[in-house]
Amino acid sequence: ETGVTQTPRHLVMGMTNKKSLKCEQHLGHNAMYWYKQSAKKPLELMFVYSLEERVENNSVPSRFSPECPNSSHLFLHLHTLQPEDSALYLCASSQGFGGSGANVLTFGAGSRLTVL
């Protein structure tokens, strides 16, 4: 496995379900991110973890709960979501966060979430 891998690629859930999205990076990077991509909207940064510590929480509703158990894995736990949360959720990683400003992102292919 190389790069950034996201599972599942597609997820359909009801508003009362609890599910999780998983992201794994094989690049030896120290920072990981969750982005939300909705149609006709720019990529929205949700969370940033640097060295397993959350350094950014971009006013995301509490029904989204991130977890970073180590520098290679990132989860997004979902519960009691709303239909407007349907979107493509992209995970990304970068060598570091903070410093020179050259935090080039490597993205996964995304998890397409549909909330019924």
Place this chain on the structure above:
Amino acid sequence: QQPVQSPQAVILREGEDAVINCSSSKALYSVHWYRQKHGEAPVFLMILLKGGEQKGHDKISASFNEKKQQSSLYLTASQLSYSGTYFCGTDFGNEKLTFGTGTRLTIIP
């Protein structure tokens, strides 16, 4: 403040040139360019740092005008493989990229 990209969409014949612009209302530290093909991950193309020079990769190049707070992506002699949505990401010096809404590029034979 998200950057503004223009045009929103463009259709080109193979071999034609295109320019995609990314403008910011705030002072920029760096600009990143990514391309996303349908159903795939966005892929990094290049980064332009404040005070840096124009970058290029094969027939895709970019410039960064600090006075105008604007970056432009130039695609020369476009190929079918250039099709996709191009995003600029702007960094205001806080390490967080703010992305534009993207420019959808379609190349037809």
